Amino acid sequence: MTQHLSTAILVVAAGRGSRVGAAIPKQYLVLAGQPLLSHTLQALLRADAEAKVLTVIHQDDHDLYDASVQALGPADQARVLPPVHGGASRQDSVRAGLAALAALPASPDLVLIHDGARPFATAGLIARAKAAAAQNGAAVPGLAVTDTIKEVDGAGRIVATPQRAKLRAVQTPQAFRFALIHAAHGAAEAAGARDLTDDAAIAEWAGHAVHIFEGDVDNMKVTTPEDVRAAEARLIQDCPDIRMGQGYDVHAFGPGDHVWLGGLKVPHGKGLVGHSDADVLSHAITDAIYGALGDGDIGSHFPPSDPQWKGADSTIFLAAAADAVRARGGMIAHIDATVVCEWPKVGPHRDAIRARIAEVVKIPLDRVAVKATTSERLGFTGREEGMASLAIATIRLPLPC
The missing domain is CATH 3.90.550.10 (Spore Coat Polysaccharide Biosynthesis Protein SpsA; Chain A)
Structure with a gap:
């Protein structure tokens, strides 16, 4: 009618x-x-x-x-x-x-x-x-x-x-x-x-x-x-389907005077090399969210072979992953991420990084945790050849009909 x-x-x-x-x-x-x-x-x-x-x-x-x-x-x-x-x-x-x-x-x-x-x-x-x-x-x-x-x-x-x-x-x-x-x-x-x-x-x-x-x-x-x-x-x-995804990313140091971490520009004597802006933290979190959704990874959604993503702001990828959760009627319950590097020191920037991630993903600040650690001078991060990041994302989805 x-x-x-x-x-x-x-x-x-x-x-x-x-x-x-x-x-x-x-x-x-x-x-x-x-x-x-x-x-x-x-x-x-x-x-x-x-x-x-x-x-x-x-x-x-x-x-x-x-x-x-x-x-x-x-x-x-x-x-x-x-x-x-x-x-x-x-x-x-x-x-x-x-x-x-x-x-x-x-x-x-x-x-x-x-x-x-x-x-x-x-x-x-x-x-x-x-x-x-x-x-x-x-x-x-x-x-x-x-x-x-x-x-x-x-x-x-x-x-x-x-x-x-x-x-x-x-x-x-x-x-x-x-x-x-x-x-x-x-x-x-x-x-x-x-x-x-x-x-x-x-x-x-x-x-x-x-x-x-x-x-x-x-x-x-x-x-x-x-x-x-x-x-x-x-x-x-209403979102009883609790899922967790993990993400990992690594980028090598190259010329530059800053690195991007979680959408925040952090001064440093080197930059990170990547097809986009090489934001190692945003990339790891993005992969964790897509992993929780069972929906591929950052490369399948934003392939580095596509020239439109060259030099792109990685918060675009992070926001898209969060939107994918909401599109399925779900919510991001928590993000927990760790940055692995000798330098720069993340501690002074931690709260600003958390705030930026929360803004991009559109969740409260207390649902975002960012930590940092060194590798005790071991491996490529210990030799200050690059940075790595690990992330876990917890999401809640409605049960399938």
């Missing part, structure tokens, strides 16, 4: 999330190696292979938002539209997002409006949302209420007991014919109707019948510190 209808997913992520009590808005907290918003976007993009996604953000959060999108694979990034700024309320933010979608060369037929802090949307939930919107014009996912609900007054006294069978706990994505909800938001704004708590309420205010479709009990919203811990545990459980 909905195959011929174009769909956009509007993600609302402009709030401050103060109930979590974190230093940054909750949607940007790092859970299971990636910002929460990244997990939400990935879930939506996996759930609908064709929909475009537009996120409404706070004007102060561009750097946090950019980092969240950068954590996606290249194919997913291509489907994410530029963000728009939200307003003082959720209603204002959604209206801004709808206006941006209306300004596209072709506005969508359907729009799904989803919370940025709900990272567990499934393909089934999205399919039900689209079908309900196409059939009814306005629909929201709901769950039957299992507890008895009491209405109380200001003094905490019970004044009513609604019939439980008639109650539903409403989730997102709330789903609409685009023209319907865009017009309803515009009419509410023009009329000064400012106390409408969600998009279903706005559609109701505008005179439209809003239907309920089956929600998903696993479609939780992260609101409290306890939710943060529960969501991270679930995200990690």
Whole structure:
């Protein structure tokens, strides 16, 4: 029914999330190696292979938002539209997002409006949302209420007991014919109707019948510190296939005044010789990641026979390997690498190297370890003829379907 209808997913992520009590808005907290918003976007993009996604953000959060999108694979990034700024309320933010979608060369037929802090949307939930919107014009996912609900007054006294069978706990994505909800938001704004708590309420205010479709009990919203811990545990459980890969690389010294280690330029009286920039550390880590994926090695993906890689920045290879993990719905859990050389001394640069690797691979700093050792003047490294590096990468992947 909905195959011929174009769909956009509007993600609302402009709030401050103060109930979590974190230093940054909750949607940007790092859970299971990636910002929460990244997990939400990935879930939506996996759930609908064709929909475009537009996120409404706070004007102060561009750097946090950019980092969240950068954590996606290249194919997913291509489907994410530029963000728009939200307003003082959720209603204002959604209206801004709808206006941006209306300004596209072709506005969508359907729009799904989803919370940025709900990272567990499934393909089934999205399919039900689209079908309900196409059939009814306005629909929201709901769950039957299992507890008895009491209405109380200001003094905490019970004044009513609604019939439980008639109650539903409403989730997102709330789903609409685009023209319907865009017009309803515009009419509410023009009329000064400012106390409408969600998009279903706005559609109701505008005179439209809003239907309920089956929600998903696993479609939780992260609101409290306890939710943060529960969501991270679930995200990690979603990637139970734990794998480790090892990498090793070596390059000889040659003329130069620096070496590249993990994407950082380290001054030295010699350079390293290689087809690319001879970043021995990045090469070893890249091989370790590809090894964990069971997907060849750096040479099979970036062959030295290809002239385009001559002198290339090796962080390109490292980033591509990390993107390959994310493209399979996985996460890099940890990187542990060792540099073997007499000189230069790595210790003074260790933290900067770790930070650069974490930036390239898009994981938290505490998931990257870099160590250095000498070979006690033995072998080619002991004779200061070159440098070597060893690396282990631990990744987590979803189980195959």
